[in-house]
Amino acid sequence: MPKNKKTEWQVGDPPISVVGDQFCNPYPMELMVKRKVINFSKDHYQVVDPSGNILLQIDGQAWGFNRRRVMRDPAGFIVLTMRQKGIRLKRKWEVHGGESKxxxxxLFTVQQSSAMSLKTSVDVFLAENSNIKKSSACDFHASGGYSNxxxxxxKSDALIAGVGVTHKFTWGSYCKGKYNFRVSVNPEVxxxxxxALLVMVDDIENLC
Incomplete structure (x- = not known):
């Protein structure tokens, strides 16, 4: 969990590679994430760099239980699959490499920290620490979301990435399912x- 004193992951710190080393860069990254609802049950996220090059795309179910989202690279190959696990007061996701179950x-498990908080937050457990009931501490923590x-x-007390909404928040655009995020990823992260974390937290927030 984050402590009161915050630091930031910087150049020279050890790489944080969870999905793959190919997604770690030795310099800060500024990305744009665009979300669009395709129809009542599906939505689409597109991740682009400052030059407009597509880096990742995520498709999946916007509604229903046991939802599944798939992340693909620019060539269309599946990078990972996110699956929501059952009906729970606090939402839980499991993320596997490729299409595997x-x-x-x-790769990691995501558990909503509190079902009652006004601010969405999740605890992240790597595969080797994925038994949430027995784990004393999470590996990563994320909080916030579009409405926040x-x-x-x-990672512990170190900030490894930050996201901001690229325009003034309105419930109208939020409920229409069209909005953008500006993502700042620290070096070697x-x-x-x-x-993936952003998409899952955004999913928890999608009440419209």
Missing amino acids: DKEDL ISFKVF DYAFII
């Missing part, structure tokens, strides 16, 4: 991991 391909205007990801 196998335990050995589990910002979203931050921490896995941006595919950060984007």
Whole structure:
């Protein structure tokens, strides 16, 4: 969990590679994430760099239980699959590499920190620490979301990524499902991991 004193992940710090080393860059990254509802049950996220090059795309179900979202690279290959687990007061997701459901391909688990808080927050457990009931501490923590205007990801007390909404928040645009995020990823931090967390937190917030 984040402590009162915050630091930031900087150049020279050890890489944070969760999805893959290819998503870690030795310099800060500024990305744009665009969300658009395709129809009543599906939505689409597109991640682009400052030059407009597509880096990642995420498709999946916007409504219903046991939802599934798939992240693809620019060539269309599946990077990871996010699956919501059952009907719970506090939402839980499991993220596997590729299309797998196998335990050995589990990358990380995401558990909503509190079902009653006005600010969405989640605890993140890596595969080797994924038994949430027995774990004493999470590996990462994320909080915020679109309606909170910002979203931050921490490793212990160190900020590893921050997200801001690119325009003034309105419930109209939020409920229409069309809005953009500006994502700042610190050096040597896995941006595919950060984007996956953003999508899952955004999903928890989508009440319209």
